[in-house]
Amino acid sequence: MTDPVAADWYRLADTAVLLDGFHALKHALRFGAEVPVAVTTDRQTALALAADLAPDVRDTLDALLTEVPEATYRTFVPRPHPTAVAALAVRPARAANLEKIAHTPRSTPVVVLDNPRNLGNAGAVIRLAAGFGATGVVTTGTLDPWHPTVVRAGAGLHYATAVERLTVEELPPGPVFALDPEGDDIRGLKLPDDAVLAFGSERTGLSPELRARTDHLVSLPMRPQVSSYNLATSVAMTLYHWSTAAPR
């Protein structure tokens, strides 16, 4: 007979979001994710970790975590996580996310990744957007911003912002500040709270469609002969620059 937790897992796995590891589950719970199933190979260790690092969610985890044999856990995840914790969460409705992204007036920027290629970069950007309280992260192109590798790199922080894929034509209202080494130096600019901050693809930079929507082309200081920065570090510098002028 199939273990009831395994039955739940297999029933939900195709449509739910995989939270791989203790920290992804912790973050998702903190930001209101609905988590129908969570497992660990060692409840005692997982709850001790919670008591130590995340006492705010310790009781929730106590009620939620089911201990499963190592062999069962290994069938749930592509590769075991060092914390041996995994969970499935309900993906937020697209309509609700789109409403958040399009809502005006907006008090924090929306980050746009124009046709990103690297799943780790996309996750790192979502983590940054969560940390800076950005309204949302929009991707254009084919990459799925809810891919399990993106969620893993984002440490479960998709639940702390609104993450969706859109076309350039569907981008939310607001002045578009697109980042490109040919733009005006960011140090002379104040980025408004309702800015749409757009970043180009790792391979080809900003697309012609995104450039056509751009109101201001902005550059990050960079010494001659260096071609460009990594996408996620560019987002980090830009959000930091916005935050230094934003009200606290």
Ligand SMILES: C[S@@+](CC[C@H](N)C(=O)[O-])C[C@H]1O[C@@H](n2cnc3c(N)ncnc32)[C@H](O)[C@@H]1O
């Ligand atoms: C790895 S870079 C893209 C490099 C690409 N080969 C190109 O032709 O632009 C990814 C994105 O990071 C941002 N970026 C990187 N360095 C930048 C800089 N010095 N100033 C402004 N944006 C930068 C841009 O949005 C860029 O499209």
